[in-house]
Amino acid sequence: MRRSTRTGALLGLLLTLLTLSIAPSAQAGDILTEKSAGRKYALQSKAATDKAGKATCVSAEINDAGNQAGKLRARTDCTSLSSLGSWETFTLHTNDKGSHAALRSEANGLYVSAEFHDADPHFGMLRARQDGSIGDWEQFQLVDLKDGWYALRYNFTEGGTSRDYYVTTEVNSTGSDENLLRARTTTTPGSWERFKLVEIPSSNTPPAAASTPSRTFNALTWNTCSNNSSCAMAGYTSAQFASAVAQRASSAQADVIFLQEFCEKWAKPLEQKLEDTFDQGADTWDVRFAPIQYQVGTTGQWAQKSCSNNRGAYGVAVAVPSENTWYKAVELTSPDDTERRTGICAAIPSWAVMACSAHFSTGGRDAEGKPYDDPDRYVQQAQASALAQQVGSYSGYRPVFGGDLNATPTVKPTNSTTPVLQPLYDAYKESDQPANRPTKGSNKLDYLYASPSANWSLTVIGSNTGNPSDHQPLWSTVGLPAR
Known part of the structure; x- marks a missing residue:
């Protein structure tokens, strides 16, 4: 007592x-969010699930170096939610009353950004790296595809040009880029652009x-x-x-x-x-x-x-x-x-x-x-x-x-x-x-x-x-x- x-x-x-x-x-960068009882989610990728033949969820690869640190990759077996750790755990946040949502990694307490300053093959790569408030690069629209899956849509505006990009699981890439998440598809969402928010139950x-x-x-x-x-x-x-x-x-x-x-x-x-x-x-x-x-x-x-x-x-x-x-x-x-x-x-x-x-x-x-x-x-x-x-x-x-x-x-x-x-x-x-x-x-x-x-x-x-x-x-x- x-x-x-x-x-x-x-x-x-x-x-x-x-x-x-x-x-x-x-200090900036301290993880001060572990005291929260809010809803927590795993992000399941349909493309990675289809490829692996079992439920596969997204991880924030916190230990990567440089501009790869915190990159999002669909690579973890999530058949059992109880086996998931902080790298596979995210929370949803909004600063505009729900018009957009931001993902935050439980592993480092940082918001997920779409990295549009990087050149191919990492243009639009998703990384858990934003240490400040939610900004433009962290705001996604959650699009209900009416089949149990959602698309994450990002609007990128630069030089007076506005374009919507859907987040894709790059299942055809290899090495460290295999199943990387990138906001890069401009057409109608297909299986590569489908994700499921799976709530992680609490006791x-x-x-x-x-x-x-x-x-x-x-x-x-x-x-x-x-x-x-x-x-x-x-x-x-x-x-x-x-x-x-x-x-x-x-x-x-x-x-x-x-x-x-x-x-x-x-x-x-x-x-x-x-x-x-x-x-x-x-x-x-x-x-x-x-x-x-x-x-x-x-x-x-x-x-x-x-x-x-x-x-x-x-x-x-x-x-x-x-x-x-x-x-x-x-x-x-x-x-x-x-x-x-x-x-x-x-x-x-x-x-x-x-x-x-x-x-x-x-x-x-x-x-x-x-x-x-x-x-x-x-x-x-x-x-x-x-x-x-x-x-x-x-x-x-x-x-x-x-x-x-x-x-x-x-x-x-x-x-x-x-x-x-x-x-x-x-x-x-x-x-x-x-x-x-x-x-x-x-x-x-x-x-x-x-x-x-x-x-x-x-x-x-x-x-x-x-x-x-x-x-x-x-x-x-x-x-x-x-x-």
Whole structure:
């Protein structure tokens, strides 16, 4: 276990907030994306599969030298997905709400580029090598060929000329170029241009929860407004962000932390800062991330929304003791053609606690009557029902969860008498009832919930003074009976 639980520690609110300590940010090229619970894919090539007579998937050849490093080649037997490693694992990302998708290699954390500056025979070669944000060379259209396969189409514009190229598996090449992936075909896609995105499954079953005595610990939730230019946090470095969160975690003496509007590449720096703040750098915290997504075109495939300024994907996070080895994204059905909202759950087996963070779709209308994503709030209510069911579905675990649910306790869907969040109140105990104090402006949008047998005490709404977010942090002490 990380450390003893600090009872009564929420009195730290009375302390004056410390000045942010700012450390150097992570170096470019560091792999800071391994903390993510987002969907992961293998990319199967039809041409290479037909040639080999067995399912064959694409590898990013990270160990190659020079301008061959990270080249994509269809050469790995993927009959069994469990045998695949990071070289064969990719994630999908978008910076234009799903109009295009970028591939990112799990092996080096870099986006795949189409190398149009190279001469034949490598013109248009695909390489996992882009260390910055998604640019023109990393944007592909995912074309559904209606037979279970997709084509990857790249639009190359130069000197006023625009041309579409389809990614091809070069099955007739030899040596190190055999089955190389190149964006070079301008005609109708054939078998060489067909690929399949095969989702790599994650475990649905956490490790067995332990029997445990009664336990009291502190939980903190905060929407950090990390990707909204109107908030100071959006301009922070990873070190500034980690310091801001650790500062509030210290005031709360938090044992678990739920974060929303979070950028993926900040998970590892935050984990390290929490360890420095609480435990002199010992390996005591685990920070995990899950992405908000957009559908790629009309394909039914989903790509992770990107944070600005090369900070990885955008979504939610949870920080728990480092004993955690199991975590899972909780995808929430969302209104069509909008962000697919999400949650993340992480297991703490010795506590028999499942800790989950979530962020609901925006509901209602703005001051001028313009609709948000879910103007009638029926989807929000469905998200509440789904979250209530999911967090309570892990056998032996007591749920403790929180987040920005984008609804006040009493708001109702249009023409309904049942509040949006009633499914959560029916099944769980909320930390700030009956006070229901506001956490954003004059509205209560942020919540902490726990099992019906839990006892919440000393709930605190953090000060707005010096707050770099448009939400105030919320923290509380929760007591759980023996299990």
